[in-house]
Amino acid sequence: MREARVIPLDRSRRSPAAEAPDGPPVAPTPLRKDPAPTPPTGLRQAFEFARRRLTGEYQVDRFGFDPELTEALLLPPLRALYRRWFRVRVTGAENIPAEGGALVVSNHSGTLPLDALMTAVAVRDNRDRYLRMLGADLVFQVPLLGALARKSGQTLACNPDAEHLLRSGELVGVWPEGFKGIGKPFSARYKLQRFGRGGFVSAALRTGAPIVPCSIVGAEEIYPKIADLKPLARLLGLPYFPVTPFFPLLGPLGAIPLPSKWHIHFGEPIPTDTYEPRAEDDPMLVFTLTDQVRETIQQTLYKLLDQRTNPFFD
Known part of the structure; x- marks a missing residue:
């Protein structure tokens, strides 16, 4: 796109006739209007963004991650939810490595996986890194949701994908409770469910990536699940x-999450590069590390809950 040439304009200049020494005074020639101002930077960026999307001048990695689209369209609304609605407080962000592969392991709750999205915003805003989240099959089976998940950097929760990302120096996020955690009833809030078979520990051991425990308080209250319509x-x-106090009773309005106040804490990394080669084949070691990560998150949740006075106004 050619840039418009700016023509300087001297407002103090008068017409030659007006400066003539003889004859009656002549009214000055009306000044030419200033050229139209250049579009605001934001608008220019929007035009450039649209042009690159139409011409294909953007890059994605082998998993479909599109950083430009993530920054321009996906993160801003999530960031508004993060800052204005849930008012997320983050502690321990310095425990996230500034570079290199690492595995962030977190508790899962809230009926809908908003906790994963808020964790991704916390990582981006506090450590200037993208969190490559591992999602369940169901996420990628929904047409529009699956495409957006890929664009935002998510990939299937399987060891080959996780290990490739870790070896590439990416920060990977996993929620081992899966649907057991996110779909548990409100009566079981903040009680961690089983962490599966420790697949995330095997991936960390195989790549030597540290494990960063992450504990989230506040997500349990956004959709208090009181029943499950299994048929x-x-x-x-x-x-x-899910059946909550407001959904499906209030229809779409019941799908608005309650504005609980969140606290996301990143714990000290657990190293995995000190073990012997093929340590991931030792089931007892995998079980021990899995239990250590789970217990660390559970005890941190108890501490954070003990410090909280009110889920919505603390």
Whole structure:
């Protein structure tokens, strides 16, 4: 796009006739209007963004991650939710490595996986890194959601993908409780569910990446799940169909999350590069490390809850 040439304008200049020494005074020639101002930087950037999308002048990695789209369209609304609605407080961000591969392991809750998205914003805003989240199959089976997940850097929760990202120096996020954690009833809030078979520990051991425990308080209150319509869930192919105090009673309004105040804490990294080669094949070691990570997160949740006075106004 050619840039418009700016023509300097001297407002103090008068017409030659007006400066003539003889004859009656002549009114000055009206000044030419200033050229139209250049578009604001934000608007120019929007035009450039649209042009690059239309011409294909942007890059994605082998998993479909599109940093430009993530920064321009996906992060801003999530950041507004993060700052204005949930008012997230982050501690321990310095425990996230500034570079190199690492595995962030967190508790999972809230009926909908907003905790994963808020953790990604916390990592981006506090450590200037992208969190490459590992998602369940269901995420990528939903047409629009699956495409957006890929664009934002998510990939399937499997060891080959996780290990490739870790070896490439990426920060990977995993929520081992899966649907057992996110879909648990409100009566079981902040009680961690089983962490599966320790696949995330095997990936960390195989790549030598440190494990960063992450504890999230506040997500349990956004959709208090009081019942599960299992027949409807099976009909729709969902792991559960939640009933909350407001959904489905209030329809779409009931889908608005309650404005709880969140606290995300990143714990001290647990190193995995000190073990012997092929340590991931030792089931007892994998079990021990899995239990250590789980217990660290659970005890941190208890401490954070003990410090909290009110879920919404603390």
